[in-house]
Amino acid sequence: MVRRADEAVINVKKVALVVITGDRGLCGSFNNAMIKKADSRILELKGLGLDCTVISVGEKGNYYFSWKVDVLVDRFVEGGGFPTAKEAQMVADDVFSLLVTKEVDKVELVYTKFVTLVKSELDPTILTLPPLSVKGEVFYVNGN
Template sequence: MKLVAATKVRRAQEAVVNGRPFSETLVEVLYNINEQLQTEEIDVPLTKVRPMKKVALVVCTGDRGLCGGFNNNIIKKAEERIAELKDLGLDYTIISVGKKGNSYFLRRPYIPVDRFLEGGSLPNAKETQAIADDAFSLFISEEVDKVELLYTKFVSLVKSEPMIHTLLPLSPRNNSNHRFLVISILEQKC
C-alpha cells in the first residue's frame, strides 16, 4: 500500500510540474488582456470599483475528510474574514464549493449562503462555469460590490495555506495577485 501511495503522490507532483508552463502562459494571456482593458477607454463592468456594501466569499473546500487541516483551515479563514467584514459594518454572502464547506454552512443557518455547489475532485468546465456565472451575476447585478476567493494553496505534501484573493473587481494594481492565484488554482486541480 505504501508503494501505491508513493506512486500516486509522485504522479500528482509530476502533473503539477508538467502543467506549470501551460498555466503560466494562460495567466500571462489573461494578465495582458486585463492590462489592455485598463489602459483603454472601454467601459468594462468587471473593472468597476464601487463603494463596498456587500462582499461575496467563494469558499472552496474538499469533498472528503481525513486530509489534515485542509478543510478546517479554509473554514477557519472564512470565519475570520466574516468577522472582519462584520467589524467593518459590511454585509456578506457565501458561495460554498465542496461537500465539507456545504455541510459546515448548512449547520449554521445564521451564515447567509447564496449557493451551494458540489463537484468531483477535478471539476469539469460545466461545474466551474456555474461558479463563475454565480459570482459574475452577483457582481454585475450590483448585489455585491466585491468577490473574494478563499482557497487552500499547496505548499508541500504536509503543508497548505489558506488564501484570500479578490476576483472582482479586476484591478490593474493587483494583477500580480491574480497571476499567482490562477497558477495556484491550476496547480491544485492537476
Template sequence: MQSVKNTKKITEAMKLVAAAKVRRAQEAAVNGRPFAETLLDVLYDINERLQPEDVNVPLTEVRPVKKVALVVVTGDRGLCGGFNNAVLRKAEARMAELGKLALDCSVISVGKKGNSYYMRRPNISVDRFVEGNSFPTAKEAQMIADDVFSMFITEEVDKVELVYTKFVSLIKSKPVIQTLLPLSPKGGIRAANDEFFRLTSKEGKLAVERESVSAKGGGMGLSPLMEFEQDPVQIIDAMMPLYLNSQILRALQESYASELASRMNAMSNATDNAVELTKNLSVVYNRERQAKITGELLEIIAGADALKELP
C-alpha cells in the same frame, strides 16, 4: 491487534490512491498558472490604458463596498488532516474582519464539506451550495463564474473574494484569499519553487522523489506602441468571462491538489501510527502471555513439590 492491522491495510490503500491521483492534480494546478497569469497581465495593461478615457467596464468598476461575497472552496471528503478546517477558519476570520467594518457578507460554498458546515450554521448567509466533482472541470467553474458575474453586475454585491487552499508542495498548502472582482492589479498567482514529484518503488515500498522547479516571474506586458484593431472595451468585455472562468478553475484545481496531498500525508501518518501501535500491542501481549506462562509453571512446580511431601 488484528483490528489495528486491518485499519493499517485501509489507510495504506487510501495513501496509494491519493498518491496516484495527486500527480495529475498537481500538474493541472501548476500548468494552469502561466495562462491565468498572462491573461491577468493583458487585462491589467488594457485596463490601465482605458483609465484616462471615459469608458464603462462594469467588471472593473470599483465602487463603495457594502456587501462582499466569499467563494469558499473546500473538499468533498474527509480523512485529509486539517485541510477543510484550515480553509473554513480562514473564511470565518475574513467574515469577522468584514463584520468589524460593518459590511454584509454572503457565501458561495463549493464542496460537500463546506456545504455541510454552513448548513449547520443558519446565521451565515449562503447564496448557493455547489457540489464538487471528482476532478475540477471548466463546466463546474463556468457555473460558479455565471453566479459571480450576475451578483456583481446587478450590484447585489460590491466585491467578490476567493477563499481556497493554495498548493505549495506535497507537504505544504496554504489557505489564501484573492480578490476576484472588481479586477485589481494587486492580484497575483505566481508561485516560485513549486515542487514536482515522481512515485517510485524502492525495496517494495512507496517512495517519493521530489524535484523543485522555479516559476518564471514577471508578466508579459504590452508595448505602449501596440494598437488594437478592436475597441479595447470590446476586448475586455470578451476577455472578462474567460478571466472569471480561468481564475475559478485554477482555484478549484489548487484546492483539489492540496486536498489529495493532505490526504496522502494523513494516511501516511495513520499507517505509521498503526505500525507503531501494533508493535506496542505486541509487546504488551507478549508480556501478558509470558506472565501467564510463568504463573502456570509456578503452579505446576508448586504442585509437584506438594506431591513429593505426601507420605
C-alpha cells in the same frame, strides 16, 4: 473603496466569499483551515459593517455552512470528486451574476495554493478578484 478604470469610486457594502473545500474527510486539516479562514473573514467583514454572502464549493464546506444560521449562503456547489469545467463555469457564472446585478460589490476567493502532490501551502489565502468595469473589462484597483 474600489476604483474602476474610469476612476469612479465604488463603496463596498456587500462582499461575496467563494470558499473552496474538499468533498472527502481524509483532508481534515485542509478543510478545517479553509473553514476557519472563511469564518474569521466573515467576522472581520461584519466588524467593518459590511454584509457578506458565501458561495460554498465542496461537500465539507456545504455541510458546515448549512448549519450556520448567521451566514447568508448564495449557492452550494457540489462536485463528484475532481471538478469539471462545467462546475467551474457554474461558479464563475454565479460570481459574474452577483457582480452584474450589483448584489455584491466585491468578490473574494478563499483557497490554498497547490504546489505538488508532496508539497502544498495549507495556510489559506484570500484573493480579491479584480472589479469589472461597466463594459465587462477587467481592471485592477490601480486602473491598469
